[in-house]
Amino acid sequence: MSGLCKFRKTFAVIIIVCVSVLMFLYSAGTRIDEFGASLVDLYEPLNDTDIHTPCTIHPLDPWDVSLKPYIAEPSPIVCSDRFDLFYVQKDGRLALNKSVAKLHNIDIKKWRCFYQLIERLLGDVHLKFAEKVEFSSPVSIDSHLFRVTCQFNSLFIPSTVYDMAHFNPFYSNRSNERGNIHNETASTPSVIILGLDSMSRSHAIRNLPKSMKFLRDELQAYDFIGYRKVGLNTFPNLMPLLTGKSHGEFPEFSSNAAYADDMPLLWSEEYAKHMATFFAEDRSDITTFNLGKRGFFQVPTNFYIRPYLLAMQEFDPVFMSKLERPDSYCYGRRGFFDLMLEYLKGFLGHYTNKQTLAFFWENSLGHDKFNDLKLGDDLLLEFLQWMKSERNMDNTLLMVLSDHGFRIGGASLTHIGRAENSNPFLMVHVPRNLKEDKTIDQILTHNTKQLLTPYDIYQTVHDLLTPYDIYQTVHDFLSNKSSEERYVKTHLVRRSIFRPIPSTRTCADAGLDATHCTCTDRVPVSIDSKVVRLLAIRLVKELNKILEQDSNCAAVTLHNITEASVHYTLKNDLNVPEGLQNTFKLTKFRDNVRSAHDLDRTSGRYSVLFYTQPGSAYYEGLIDFTQFGSGDKMAVIGEPARLNKYGNQSHCVANSELRTFCFCVDLLKNGAI
Template sequence: MGFSIRRDSVENRVNVERRCIESFKKHSHDKRHLSILMMGVDSISRNNMIRYMPKTRHFLHENLSALDFLGYNKVADNTFLNIVPMTTGKFVHELPWNTSLTGVSFDQFDFIWNKFSERGYRTLYSEDASYGQTFDYEKAGFKKPTADYFDRPLSLALEGMHDIWNTNHHCVHARPETDIYLEYTRRFVHKFKTSPYFSFTFITRLTHDEVSNTKKADDLYFRFLEGLSKESTLNNTILLFYSDHGIRFGKFRQTFIGKIEERLPFLFIILPQWFKEKYPEIYQNLKINQQRLTTPFDIFETLTHILNFYTYDIQNSKKRPGLSLFNPIPETRRCEDANILPHWCTCATQHVLSTRDQTVTKPTEQ
């Protein structure tokens, strides 16, 4: 499988490399770098990850020494509303975009991968299910490829070939669609494992509609992570493996635990061994933060910290909504401190109300 690599009709693979090499030399403060591999999966709560993906979870803990963030809480409703804070550090309503601008593309927005690209990182952006992609569903998407390696042309072509799909549109002939996009990402990170890169992959279709389909994803993600480990691909890479939210509809969502799980996706972070040894304080902070309230805004701030590792200004960062996970998150942090909208806060206490309480009776009287 080849890569779709052009930002425009002129730049080719050679020019991408030349630009990245020159830019990285200009901005680099250290020969050793941290590449970024962001792997997102749609609609899997942390608890459903535990229930349905035991092989993947065991490999993350036992083989990759993954940090497991128990207090990771979404900040808004759906994928788009949580991915935007993760990749721009802002709520959607803070951007120059709203629902009346569905015909306006996202090319003008300053996503985090653009910041890394400016510093000489090769960039990849990959999503499956072309009809429902984060910035395309009921939106205008990107008019130009948003990364050096961009697979939307592939996803559009696959979607248009109706006779190649089977198994409820989850397989291309005998191959799971998810596996195609995992392989696309694997080849990219393997090719550039000694070079700085920023890879953003988000996979939706298999797990979006059915909770039980999560078990079908287990072996696919296990083999993907196992392959990265065997190829020593992660020696210079920080891997963020996460979900956007739990299942948002259906009978399970109507239960109390379903409501809680919807708000608590999973987040794992894997660091190279050399980084943990060179920066033990950062590693210790990350371990502490596994037990703290964290959000997609914190992922953005952590990526910003990595990008500006030697010049990161903690005081200036306080003007932004997230906290870098490289620094200790306060144990007393509350939802309002973390910019979690009240409806999505899982810290709220539950109270049993009388049927005569005004909160109950007032809506029925109107």
């Protein structure tokens, strides 16, 4: 009898332990947020596969040991002058900078100087230079853009000693009458979006420490660690931000068949009709709306920098002597980033106390070299300090963000580098009246740790600028427990950062397709696996299908595989033969337990990194593999992503989408492989 009692007690203890473990596992799988009255508990999770799996957000380590070989001090930019020989005063007159003249021992009386007005013609390509007009400074110039040329009066042939393009920030050829523009107030705030290309959150931590500290400590900006890219490069990430739609919804523009004028961009919305608008992007050769595309037929905004960039390319800059042609970093003695910020300052200064909408995009610093972003920290900090002292930040929404991380070569080929590529930087300063609302502040703090995409940036700006009571809307949302917005959907839902974002949000809800969804962990797989090699061969076959579009492109072959990983398919999603289904009954608990009896060890979504020849192109491909079921067991997801630079390999094709993949046949004839 005593033996039976001991057995019962032991059995009871085992049952209690098992139940406790099950309860622990269950609670561990359910995220509970300490947020007010547990607002996020009202969200209904979805638990399907990959893009329907709730996303867990973890900050990346900016100093991961694998990045150490790539982190170095950048070489200084040679064009470090902060001021030019001529500048435009606040009264709109062009004047001589006497300090610069003295520094270079210039006697302006011995010079003859001329200006030429520059006019942008229809379309985004051509300019018209007016006749030269001789002047003595200061002089009023009624044009947003002009050229200044000076000659030295010698006894022999006059020599050109100065020749530069300039902009007048106090004059806009498309300027709205100031009376038509709303004043900047709490109910009509300004929005300034400051974007830097190829900057992950970790990359900003490493390279912009001063600017990040100022944003955090002085501007009380929110740091959104869950911000994710939705596309490969700049264009597919900026279109959702600027239009709220996927770039795929604009096929005519993407294929160079139409201009961008009719696209529903932020500055084209109804609320922007009474705002002063601004769009500036440097690097005229790779700009978002012009690389392989037509750009704009009409000038899109009140201030538009592209004509200024085109003017730079029309003639060689001169200051005392002939200078280098404009490149990614310099125009004459001035740095591009410095000039861009000066252009933005001019716009904001011209429309002081007026409601503004500005979109600023900087390519030159971060696009080509991994460490050069650091060269912009002091300039960005100075601009932010200027904003705080010269602008009424109480009525301004300021977003500092990026499109994706560094993605071509070097550090981007490491595991952590690829993870950074998907996690662009986003910090947001909100108007004071919103910051001081405790509920909205709680919501914003909660949202910094949730999944966020460019679609949500669009919705945030739209909600802020659309006339309605944002406070009442938020409180109505919180009190309405049956609101549809509380639920995670199986399709895209644009969500403002001023409303709680579900902790159970999925890639599908955030607008992320399977190619760019990073919500599930990958398991490393041997590159010697037969399955992996078959998948790599299939990916190369997919590449050749793309290359068949142009006979100028060579077919490619698999060279080698460098890395492979897999998101294993959940048991309830397998097409398991009926006779084997009973084997799987006990292999799954909350989608995270795999048993020793698991018969399927290969089905899942694989990421394969591989090289092809000719050209030594390096790709990452995503492909599904199903062990069971009939028909094709492999399905390529999206297109393989090029990871290293292709330089001049694709010079023979005009299609911007083919450039990433193409190795031109003529290079084979010349012996280049």
